[in-house]
Amino acid sequence: MDVRLPKPLHGWRAFAGEVGVIVLGVLIALGAQELVQDLQWRSEVKETRQALDAELAHNLAFFNYGMSLRPCARSRLNELELIVDREKDGKTVSIKRDFSPPLNENLRFAVWDSASGEAKSHMPLRVKLQYAMLYDVFHGYQRLSEAGIHEWNELADLDVSAPLSGSDAHNAKIAIKHLRFLDSVLPGYASLLQRSARPLHIRPTNDVDQTNRDLLDKSRSAFCSPLI
Numbered sequence: 001m002d003v004r005l006p007k008p009l010h011g012w013r014a015f016a017g018e019v020g021v022i023v024l025g026v027l028i029a030l031g032a033q034e035l036v037q038d039l040q041w042r043s044e045v046k047e048t049r050q051a052l053d054a055e056l057a058h059n060l061a062f063f064n065y066g067m068s069l070r071p072c073a074r075s076r077l078n079e080l081e082l083i084v085d086r087e088k089d090g091k092t093v094s095i096k097r098d099f100s101p102p103l104n105e106n107l108r109f110a111v112w113d114s115a116s117g118e119a120k121s122h123m124p125l126r127v128k129l130q131y132a133m134l135y136d137v138f139h140g141y142q143r144l145s146e147a148g149i150h151e152w153n154e155l156a157d158l159d160v161s162a163p164l165s166g167s168d169a170h171n172a173k174i175a176i177k178h179l180r181f182l183d184s185v186l187p188g189y190a191s192l193l194q195r196s197a198r199p200l201h202i203r204p205t206n207d208v209d210q211t212n213r214d215l216l217d218k219s220r221s222a223f224c225s226p227l228i
Helices: 012-068 070-088 110-114 117-121 125-156 166-200 210-224
Strands: none
Touching (some): 012 117, 012 125, 070 166
16 A cells, blocks of 8 residues: 655645744743743742741840850859758858749741742752751750750759758759750850851841840849849
């Protein structure tokens, strides 16, 4: 059987030109779509990074606030250790006021936790790893801070109006020892945070509203005032 291909109406040359125009149009459309998607991802990554930077700047500010309390914390521990030693020996110590632990602000991780995996995947690998490292350091500091809060609360619960029992004195000495250790590792966290934040150009923010600022100032004043 003799099979013949149908001949284009205007000839093969014209047909090839029409096909070329169609293919070119498809390629242009695909390129335009890819360009639009690329611009959309650039915009989303930019917005995600701005939100991450704001969250990390807040965390840096409150880390610095905690670091600023270190001299007061060491003074309080020295006083509390003196009180515990005297109470353990059956002596009472007159204190000027009730002891209250420092006020702490929880660090923020919501933006990093909620950021879409695709937005993170479109970041340069170096940048994404830098963010991950910085958040890892903050997670470690958060656990350290929570442990410190527990120990400070243990000490705040001491009743020094009467001689301490042996178990209370023992537990207080352990809490003081733990807090001294936690204080000793803070410079290491400060160095890690500084090295991790510098490549991302993130600096502590000053976005604390006046109400919280007043609370923090009041807490600092109470925490730093002498007990004895």
